[in-house]
Each structure stands twice: as structure tokens, then as C-alpha cells.
Amino acid sequence: MKKKILGFFTLLLFTFSTVSAQETVKVMFYNLLNYPLEDAVPNRINDLAYILNDYKPDLFLVCELNNISGAIDVFNTTKSAIHSNFEMATYVSNTSDDTFGDQNDLQNLLYYDSTKFTIQEEIIVPTYLRDFNVYHLQLNTVDQVTNPLELFVIVCHLKASSGTTNAQKRYEMVLDLEAYLDSLPSDTNVLLAGDFNVYTSSESAFETLLSENNNITFLDPPNRVGSWHNNSSYVDVFSQSTRTQTGMGGTTGGFDDRFDFILTSENMMNTANITYVPNSYQVYGNNGLVSCWNKSINSSDCETTGSQFSYTLRNHLHNFSDHLPVTLSLETDATFLSVEDFNISSSIISLETTIINHSLIVNVNTTTLQNERLNIYNSLGRNVKTFPLNADSKQYFNVSDLDSGLYFLSVTSMNTNPIKFIISN
Structure with missing residues (x-):
């Protein structure tokens, strides 16, 4: 498996x-x-x-x-x-x-x-x-x-x-x-x-x-x-x-x-x-x-x-x-990426909490993501939900229909590491 x-x-x-x-x-x-x-x-x-x-x-x-x-x-x-x-x-x-x-x-x-x-x-x-x-x-x-x-x-x-x-x-x-x-x-x-x-x-x-x-x-x-x-x-x-x-x-x-x-x-x-x-x-x-x-x-x-x-x-x-x-x-002898480079997305988008029940709360620190797509993937890498982003600095998304487990969040236009969160119903 x-x-x-x-x-x-x-x-x-x-x-x-x-x-x-x-x-x-x-x-x-x-x-x-x-x-x-x-x-x-x-x-x-x-x-x-x-x-x-x-x-x-x-x-x-x-x-x-x-x-x-x-x-x-x-x-x-x-x-x-x-x-x-x-x-x-x-x-x-x-x-x-x-x-x-x-x-x-x-x-x-x-x-x-x-x-x-x-x-x-x-x-x-x-x-x-x-x-x-x-x-x-x-x-x-x-x-x-x-x-x-x-x-x-x-x-x-x-x-x-x-x-x-x-x-x-x-x-x-x-x-x-x-x-x-x-x-x-x-x-x-x-x-x-x-x-x-x-x-x-x-x-x-x-x-x-x-x-x-x-x-x-x-x-x-x-x-x-x-x-x-x-x-x-x-x-x-x-x-x-x-x-x-x-x-x-x-x-x-x-x-x-x-x-x-x-x-x-x-x-x-x-x-x-x-x-x-x-x-x-x-x-x-x-x-x-x-x-x-x-x-x-x-x-x-x-x-x-x-x-x-x-x-x-x-x-x-x-x-x-x-x-x-x-x-x-x-x-x-290889060199790790610097922490500053790795965390470059965290200053742009972050989660209010990484363990949630029904509502995903996303903090967005820029207006440039308005109308971009927020993608949610399950642990197998399948896209299970997509939401449009607006201009608000704090945005709420209903994920009550998703099963308990581990998920990843990414924005279509951002080539950065996905954010991990857990749904615990």
C-alpha cells in the first residue's frame, strides 16, 4: 500500500x-x-x-x-x-x-x-x-x-x-x-x-x-x-x-x-x-x-x-x-534551505489554528490574492475542495462535510510549501 x-x-x-x-x-x-x-x-x-x-x-x-x-x-x-x-x-x-x-x-x-x-x-x-x-x-x-x-x-x-x-x-x-x-x-x-x-x-x-x-x-x-x-x-x-x-x-x-x-x-x-x-x-x-x-x-x-x-x-x-x-x-555535505526562505509563505497566508472542527479560518496578509483559488488536498494528494479568496484579511471556509483527518492547503498562484491542518470532528 x-x-x-x-x-x-x-x-x-x-x-x-x-x-x-x-x-x-x-x-x-x-x-x-x-x-x-x-x-x-x-x-x-x-x-x-x-x-x-x-x-x-x-x-x-x-x-x-x-x-x-x-x-x-x-x-x-x-x-x-x-x-x-x-x-x-x-x-x-x-x-x-x-x-x-x-x-x-x-x-x-x-x-x-x-x-x-x-x-x-x-x-x-x-x-x-x-x-x-x-x-x-x-x-x-x-x-x-x-x-x-x-x-x-x-x-x-x-x-x-x-x-x-x-x-x-x-x-x-x-x-x-x-x-x-x-x-x-x-x-x-x-x-x-x-x-x-x-x-x-x-x-x-x-x-x-x-x-x-x-x-x-x-x-x-x-x-x-x-x-x-x-x-x-x-x-x-x-x-x-x-x-x-x-x-x-x-x-x-x-x-x-x-x-x-x-x-x-x-x-x-x-x-x-x-x-x-x-x-x-x-x-x-x-x-x-x-x-x-x-x-x-x-x-x-x-x-x-x-x-x-x-x-x-x-x-x-x-x-x-x-x-x-x-x-x-x-x-x-549538502546544504539545507534557510528557514527564512522556507517560511516565505507564512507572512502571506496562515491559519488561525491547525486543528479545526467545521470552519477553516485563514489569515491573508495581502490583497494580491483576491479572486485566487484556495485548494484543499487530502493526505493522498487529491484536491477535495476549492474556495475563491476575497480581499478580507480574515476569511472563513466551511469544511464540515470533510472527514476527520490530515489535510493540506495551498493557493493556486503560490509556488510555496502547503500548510498542513487536521480536522478533528
Whole structure:
């Protein structure tokens, strides 16, 4: 299943500017612990806001989102805690077990800095249990027309629990992904992030991902391959569990497992046009101390003099999820378009609010758009409504007949980035 974003989503900007010789992209993956249905900890979205503001990723990849309401909560949090230009990919409920099971309340999603990335395509790779969500991105660089720089970001959540049966299910899910990856050019830039739920690198699922026989071979950026489960030798890459206290939701076993990963395609380690920054891989909030083994992440045993991650941050992490986020950085010699160029349309036309019920309120800061057409597109790129603009500075449009979901707004005569909004009836 593919969702193509039409050509108008490609950003055609008036001016380009060269700022630096090298650009950096910060990536974070996070298991959100059944957000928002898991409510044992009140107002934990505030904990997420602190975490995001502390790291400020450019790409924020998540699993265990329950519903569109939670997706919008997180979307608004990225905009306030990281950058107002953050956008989210299309929210799609899990398709893999539509006829059985209870996995339709566990979704993956991507949030991204729209000044740096444009979504070209969204793809679902189904399995017997949960989807792999694939996001085909293009970097918004000054030479994007003549030399496009592309990145495939894949988010997943493999089958949980120990035992040979569950390990086999994880392996079968990975085989479904490999079948899709075989359709891509072998030099494609790919990130694979998720809660893998693997207990050791000898599991078939993990070995298959790293196999040199694949069309696209993945590598573990920190190169910490081994038998992780309850093994203090790997405490520096542990990501679960942040808690020993009961009654908060999630697992309470203390810090003893490496379940969360970001893998890169082999070429991204040194030969691609966007590459992994050496030594940038971190489990965010993990100070790498053996004394933290089987403790809660906000324990004094998880910090020492000079530790990078403070008690305040670790307490927010402890309260929000039983997993820690995983982060890394990428770099490219290409140059991003400047924020000023990217936002050139925002001074001309803007929305009163990006989450609406029945009425779309548009602020127009020029009279030159009078009699131009305002076009509304759905997430598949289809034009679903067109309205004429008048000379008023604030204009109202009835969209009560449109279904709930994600939409884009553009003006026929303006060659600028479309404005995203959500209808939530």
C-alpha cells in the first residue's frame, strides 16, 4: 500500500542560501508506552515535552501510539517543545491484524522538521501482527531539484515476550520487511528504528537484519552486538525498564534489557550522501553505569559526578515511559534551505489554528490574492475542495462535510510549501 504525495508537496522556493559546508540531522526513536490510554501517571505529556525540548530531534519516530487524539497531542508537543515547523506523517491505524487480535491500538508514526524534510511517499508493510511504517523522505536542500537527497525511515514494533515461539514470530515479521527491502536499490539510505523486543543478537530476527546476504544490510551503529538480556556488560545500551515501582503501567523489572534500536543501512556508515556521525548513538538518559543495572532510571545509582544525564531529565523519562529513547546523528555535505526562505509563505497566508472542527479560518496578509483559488488536498494528494479568496484579511471556509483527518492547503498562484491542518470532528 503506497500513499503518494503529489508534486505540489515539493518545495519550490524563491531564494536559496548557503549557510554551512555540512549539515546535521538529529534522530530520536521512543516507545511512548500506550499513549494516551495508559494514564496511571497524570499529565505525562508534560514529561515528554521536557524530554523533546532537551534533545530537540529533527526526526522523531515513535511506537505505541493508541489513537489520533494521542497523535495530535504529540504533534502539538513537538511544535511547542522543538520547533513550530514540525509536522507529522499521516496517522494510520495498524492494518496487520484487522480481522483478529488487539494490535489496532498500537501505531507507529513519524514527526519531522518540515524545513529540513518533505515526505515523498508513505508505505505500509504488513505482517501477521503489526505494520512496518515506511517513510520515504527527501531533504530540503538547495540543489534538491538537480541532486535530490533521499532517506527511507522505517518504524516498527516487533512481537514482545521471551521464548522460542515469540522469537520465531519476530523472525517472520522481519522476513516480511526483507521482502519489501528487496524492491529498493541496494544503495538506498535506510534507517530502521523500533522496539525490536530481542533478547540477544543471535535471535534469527536480528541476525537476518544484519545479514550480508541481504539486498540492504543493516549495521548496529554502536557495534554492541551480543547477549544483552540481564547482562550488565551491556548496560550502556540498555533501554528498558526504567522502573521498579509498580502502578505506573508498563514493565517494572528495572534496567536490564536492550529492546530499542536505530539501525542504519551499511552504506550510511561511511559511503552514502548522508552518513552516521561516529559515536553519536546514545540511549537517552542512560549514563552507562553498571550500578544502574536492575535499578530505576531515576535512582541515584544511575548518576555519578560528571554524568551527562541529570536527575531531572531521568525523572521525566521515568515518569513518561518504561523505555528510554534511542538517538543518533546524521550528517551530509549538502546544504539545507534557510528557514527564512522556507517560511516565505507564512507572512502571506496562515491559519488561525491547525486543528479545526467545521470552519477553516485563514489569515491573508495581502490583497494580491483576491479572486485566487484556495485548494484543499487530502493526505493522498487529491484536491477535495476549492474556495475563491476575497480581499478580507480574515476569511472563513466551511469544511464540515470533510472527514476527520490530515489535510493540506495551498493557493493556486503560490509556488510555496502547503500548510498542513487536521480536522478533528
